[in-house]
Amino acid sequence: MNIPFLSLHDVTAKYKDELHEAVLRVVDSGWYLQGKENEEFEKHYAEYIGTKHCIGCANGLDALIWIFRAYIELGVMKPGDEVIVPANTYIATILAITENGLVPVLVEPRKDTLQIDDSLIEERITERTKAICIVHLYGRLAYTEKIGELCKKYNLKLVEDNAQAHGCKFEAKGNEYKRTGSLGDAAGHSFYPGKNLGALGDGGAVTTDDDELAAAIRALANYGSQKKYVFKYTGRNSRLDEIQAAVLDVKLCHLDEDLKARQAIAAYYYDNINNPLITLPKRLPNTENVYHLFPILVGGERRDELQKYLEANGVGTVIHYPIAPHKQECYANEGWNTPQLSLPITEQIADEELSLPMSPTMTIEEAAEVVRLINSWK
Numbered sequence: 335m336n337i338p339f340l341s342l343h344d345v346t347a348k349y350k351d352e353l354h355e356a357v358l359r360v361v362d363s364g365w366y367l368q369g370k371e372n373e374e375f376e377k378h379y380a381e382y383i384g385t386k387h388c389i390g391c392a393n394g395l396d397a398l399i400w401i402f403r404a405y406i407e408l409g410v411m412k413p414g415d416e417v418i419v420p421a422n423t424y425i426a427t428i429l430a431i432t433e434n435g436l437v438p439v440l441v442e443p444r445k446d447t448l449q450i451d452d453s454l455i456e457e458r459i460t461e462r463t464k465a466i467c468i469v470h471l472y473g474r475l476a477y478t479e480k481i482g483e484l485c486k487k488y489n490l491k492l493v494e495d496n497a498q499a500h501g502c503k504f505e506a507k508g509n510e511y512k513r514t515g516s517l518g519d520a521a522g523h524s525f526y527p528g529k530n531l532g533a534l535g536d537g538g539a540v541t542t543d544d545d546e547l548a549a550a551i552r553a554l555a556n557y558g559s560q561k562k563y564v565f566k567y568t569g570r571n572s573r574l575d576e577i578q579a580a581v582l583d584v585k586l587c588h589l590d591e592d593l594k595a596r597q598a599i600a601a602y603y604y605d606n607i608n609n610p611l612i613t614l615p616k617r618l619p620n621t622e623n624v625y626h627l628f629p630i631l632v633g634g635e636r637r638d639e640l641q642k643y644l645e646a647n648g649v650g651t652v653i654h655y656p657i658a659p660h661k662q663e664c665y666a667n668e669g670w671n672t673p674q675l676s677l678p679i680t681e682q683i684a685d686e687e688l689s690l691p692m693s694p695t696m697t698i699e700e701a702a703e704v705v706r707l708i709n710s711w712k
């Protein structure tokens with residue numbers, strides 16, 4: 335059996351007819367930017383996430399960049415201010431902070447949840463701290479009530495990197511739930527093709543309830559302009575095009591169905607993987623995980639060996655991520671990244687993480703084959 339890590343061909347094929355129709359509708363319309371398709375998608379996505387505003391933009395990195403840049407333009411932050419952020423994240427989260435001249439304060443994750451350790455945050459808050467940026471990495475909830483309370487207590491903005499967690503739910507008290515992307519002050523979303531809600535190219539969005547922030551971001555992503563040929567900010571061209579918006583609107587209708595398919599694969603992995611050499615991340619009680627990725631940890635310096643073994647048996651896997659941001663060349667010699675900076679859990683995760691095949695088109699038979707191979711590995 336050949337089991338790819340993710341087949342985008344199959345993911346697109348699942349909704350092929352609707353996608354063809356949507357793309358052709360835009361092709362035939364003669365209107366390719368800032369039109370009805372963006373309007374519709376933004377309205378539907380804001381409704382889905384549960385925020386007042388959704389602003390489409392070029393990609394997920396820009397979405398995060400615009401959030402911090404808008405806070406600077408609005409006088410909420412200034413270059414040199416600090417943002418608390420998990421040390422184990424995709425580089426884009428950190429780039430959005432440093433791109434704006436802000437200083438990332440890297441906090442270790444918990445090894446059992448792979449999410450920022452909220453017991454380590456308060457000791458890192460200083461006069462210069464202006465925000466906590468949480469990352470719902472792997473489609474797993476990073477928010478905790480304690481993080482919400484710290485933001486209130488120290489008057490910090492809560493920014494969510496929701497690039498990997500479209501549809502993830504936080505169950506508040508009672509039966510109520512809120513979706514990630516609506517838990518803080520603003521959230522950046524990526525629609526990179528491989529994400530849970532993926533375009534057929536690049537795309538991103540910001541969600542927020544904040545009117546002023548939304549207006550600033552809409553301007554920044556459109557050259558800094560709110561009125562044609564009048565420029566309030568030195569912005570950039572960072573727009574979501576009409577074809578991608580039309581594609582995303584189709585895929586948003588099927589997102590919950592896709593998430594259920596991912597959850598079924600994940601449940602199978604959880605119920606059946608029993609190799610003692612492998613650690614599965616803890617399942618959290620107050621959330622519905624959307625399993626963008628299914629990370630496992632392989633200790634004893636044997637991760638790469640397992641990856642090769644699976645590869646030799648036709649199973650594709652990917653490492654997320656082999657080099658932590660503070661170990662990247664681009665961040666050598668930064669004031670916040672001294673050679674003494676010690677982040678052993680982050681580094682351990684980088685050495686031990688392996689993501690198993692996971693997608694809405696994967697079958698239980700394929701998951702069973704992955705499990706059989708893993709459980710017979712010694």
Ligand SMILES: *Cc1c(COP(=O)(O)O)cnc(C)c1O
Pocket residue numbers: 393394395396423424426427469471495497498523524525526536537538
């Ligand atoms: C994908 C991703 C981004 C960036 O999104 P792009 O659309 O690729 O720019 C940001 N943060 C995380 C955690 C991601 O996985």
